[in-house]
Amino acid sequence: MLQKIDLEPIKETACFFENNISNKPEVAIVLGSGLGGLVKDLQIEHEFPYKDIPNFPISTVKGHKGTMIFGKLNGVDVMVMNGRFHYYEGNDMRTITFPIQVMHQMGVKKLVLSNAAGGMNPTFDISDIMIITDHINHMGNNPLMGPNDDDLGPRFPDMSEAYSHRIIKLAKEIGREFNIKLQHGVYIGVTGPTFETPAEYRMYHIWGADAVGMSTVPETIVARYLGMEVFALSVITDLGVVGQIEKASHDEVLHAAEKAEPKMVKLVSELVARWK
Numbered sequence: 001m002l003q004k005i006d007l008e009p010i011k012e013t014a015c016f017f018e019n020n021i022s023n024k025p026e027v028a029i030v031l032g033s034g035l036g037g038l039v040k041d042l043q044i045e046h047e048f049p050y051k052d053i054p055n056f057p058i059s060t061v062k063g064h065k066g067t068m069i070f071g072k073l074n075g076v077d078v079m080v081m082n083g084r085f086h087y088y089e090g091n092d093m094r095t096i097t098f099p100i101q102v103m104h105q106m107g108v109k110k111l112v113l114s115n116a117a118g119g120m121n122p123t124f125d126i127s128d129i130m131i132i133t134d135h136i137n138h139m140g141n142n143p144l145m146g147p148n149d150d151d152l153g154p155r156f157p158d159m160s161e162a163y164s165h166r167i168i169k170l171a172k173e174i175g176r177e178f179n180i181k182l183q184h185g186v187y188i189g190v191t192g193p194t195f196e197t198p199a200e201y202r203m204y205h206i207w208g209a210d211a212v213g214m215s216t217v218p219e220t221i222v223a224r225y226l227g228m229e230v231f232a233l234s235v236i237t238d239l240g241v242v243g244q245i246e247k248a249s250h251d252e253v254l255h256a257a258e259k260a261e262p263k264m265v266k267l268v269s270e271l272v273a274r275w276k
């Protein structure tokens, strides 16, 4: 039987950061596979390897760095998770969403999530950026399972606007202004670690999903539960489109993500500055 979520380690980790940083972050950003290049545009003030952060898990995936960075992006105080925790690594749902709880505990109310994903919409190309407008939780689990703490959020949280419509609108405006091609669509979260079979890609597309990946959904659920506003994007790193399916590999995913990185960095840095 799951117990009520333990707030002590969350508070301890939040205090650890607060005691070691100079500015309170306004926005938190989670960088997905191959998207660590945003760090080049950061004015880094403090950087903590996950192994030095009390209560933090360790990320084991190649292409995920494993540091929490505090600094400025386009003049805005941000905290950046360079590397996230995945369900397929063997972590439980509470562990992978622990950093979101810590961000919330520190008073952060704005969250940007990024990931690499397989595209199933036939109009998508490799290295396209897709704004996530909604998600399907197909991970067979939910980070809010267990007794609820009514002080944190409601027992049955609303998910009618998981991804902020006003921030999606803002992102589209930025895309037009800077000539960044932006797709938009529904993300389906799966456990991995296997990539999809052609039949699975086809089924997920029939279900209404445009992209598939192994992260983001648990983080969004917890952030919305805690009342944070969420913006998320996928970089399309391989195609699960009937007739165009090729062998997917992690190296290809990283390569395609790196190609999209400058566009993503421009979008996110403009977005944080205009997100009021």
Ligand code: HPA
Pocket (backbone or CB within 6 Å): 116, 117, 118, 119, 192, 194, 195, 196, 212, 213, 214, 237, 238, 240, 248, 253
């Ligand atoms: N499927 C699931 N996760 C992924 C994919 C994919 O095709 N590409 C990148 N992450």
